[in-house]
Structure formats: structure tokens, C-alpha cells
Amino acid sequence: MAALLIPLALAAPGGGLATTLQRFDLAQLTANATQIFVGRCHSAKTEIESEQVYTHYLFSVEQMIKGDPAQEVHVHLLGGE
Numbered sequence: 001m002a003a004l005l006i007p008l009a010l011a012a013p014g015g016g017l018a019t020t021l022q023r024f025d026l027a028q029l030t031a032n033a034t035q036i037f038v039g040r041c042h043s044a045k046t047e048i049e050s051e052q053v054y055t056h057y058l059f060s061v062e063q064m065i066k067g068d069p070a071q072e073v074h075v076h077l078l079g080g081e
Helices: 002-011 026-032
Strands: 036-049 052-066 072-078
Antiparallel strands (some): 036 052, 052 072
16 A cells, blocks of 8 residues: 555655755845835735736835835735635
8 A cells, every 4th residue: 555655646746846945144135135125015916827826015115225216116926815
């Protein structure tokens, strides 16, 4: 029975996928960031794009700390509901 479960687990979708995470401290995150701001989130909307779920956020900028000045910032992230 165990010999049957291993091939089935390897054949399952996503069974061969791997993820690598890298840990950053605050100084590294700040140095790598293109924008840093203080703001307020006005909307969050999930959409399916290219068969993947994305969440789109709209922020109004109260204070831009790093990056080009902007009134609003749109953030698009993979994942959502």
C-alpha cells in the first residue's frame, strides 16, 4: 500500500513544486523598496487574471517617505479570496 501512495503523491498537481523564502531585516527591506509611504487603504478588490487570483489595493498617500511623490498608490499582489 505504501508503495502505491508515493507514486500517487508525486503525480498529484503541485506535488513537485517548491518554494524558497528569503528573510530580510528592516534595513534590507528599506533599501530594496521602490516606495515607502504612510497612507490609508480605500479599496481591496480580488480578480482572476491568467487563471490566478490577484488582490488590487488602492491607497491614498498621506506621507511619501521614499519614491516619487504620488496622491495614490495601487498595489497588486498575488493571492486573495
